[in-house]
Amino acid sequence: MESGLYLGTLRHRRFSPARHEFTYPLFLAFLDIDRIAELMRISPFAAYNRWAWASFHDADHFGNLALPFRRRLEEDSLQHHVTPPSGQVFLLTHLRYLGYNFNPVSFFYCYNAQGGFDRVLAEVNNTFGETQNYWLTPAVERPAGENRKYRFPKLFHVSPFMPLNHEYEWTFTPPGDRLIVESINYENGQVLFDSTLKLERHDWSRPELHRALLRFPCITAKIVAGIHWQALRLLLKRVRIVSHPGPGRFEPVQTPHFGAAWKND
Numbered sequence: 224m225e226s227g228l229y230l231g232t233l234r235h236r237r238f239s240p241a242r243h244e245f246t247y248p249l250f251l252a253f254l255d256i257d258r259i260a261e262l263m264r265i266s267p268f269a270a271y272n273r274w275a276w277a278s279f280h281d282a283d284h285f286g287n288l289a290l291p292f293r294r295r296l297e298e299d300s301l302q303h304h305v306t307p308p309s310g311q312v313f314l315l316t317h318l319r320y321l322g323y324n325f326n327p328v329s330f331f332y333c334y335n336a337q338g339g340f341d342r343v344l345a346e347v348n349n350t351f352g353e354t355q356n357y358w359l360t361p362a363v364e365r366p367a368g369e370n371r372k373y374r375f376p377k378l379f380h381v382s383p384f385m386p387l388n389h390e391y392e393w394t395f396t397p398p399g400d401r402l403i404v405e406s407i408n409y410e411n412g413q414v415l416f417d418s419t420l421k422l423e424r425h426d427w428s429r430p431e432l433h434r435a436l437l438r439f440p441c442i443t444a445k446i447v448a449g450i451h452w453q454a455l456r457l458l459l460k461r462v463r464i465v466s467h468p469g470p471g472r473f474e475p476v477q478t479p480h481f482g483a484a485w486k487n488d
């Protein structure tokens with residue numbers, strides 16, 4: 224596997240209590256976590272841990288900033304009682320653009336020592352500045368051919384229009400010329416919401432990065448603006464707001480799904 228750029232669309236659909244749907248174009252970086260500093264030297268408009276049109280900042284992701292990224296990943300996996308990745312790890316994420324970053328979710332695609340697609344780590348962020356990691360392992364995997372499909376409980380407050388009593392089902396295609404991530408939210412066994420990330424691969428090269436930047440000069444600011452615009456539309460449709468559980472409402476526990484995970488009191 225090699226690093227690259229993925230361009231395409233993100234579609235959201237809500238089915239209850241009001242129908243609501245939108246599709247946005249976007250692009251994401253797909254970076255080998257052991258080569259990020261080198262990869263960000265690809266263009267004078269790109270940088271590592273400093274301001275640029277497109278920059279990668281260690282502080283935009285979880286873990287001890289004093290440690291290399293792989294070591295941070297290993298520590299987090301051990302805290303969740305998961306075996307650390309033994310092969311390449313690629314991070315599908317938004318960079319920081321013109322100094323601004325927000326990642327609703329970043330995906331770490333983990334490979335084994337033989338080069339096989341092994342597992343996924345989903346790093347989920349909300350607009351309250353909170354983060355939750357979901358290690359998606361064989362404990363929550365369901366048969367899906369060459370794809371990876373996982374069914375597991377929602378453990379983290381994300382949208383103010385969705386409660387915690389949901390179950391997720393996420394499906395990942397192996398990264399290749401195309402990459403798809405499908406997510407379904409179940410509430411009491413019924414589909415409440417789904418999203419589809421559908422992307423096509425481009426080389427990690429100066430011309431490709433420049434084309435993406437010209438098309439999406441500050442994609443992360445656009446995402447946050449879109450979140451608030453869609454929230455306003457939901458309010459106008461009289462969709463009920465769900466209160467945040469509040470600080471201190473989550474505590475580490477042992478679960479059969481994730482090892483060390485989180486629960487709502």
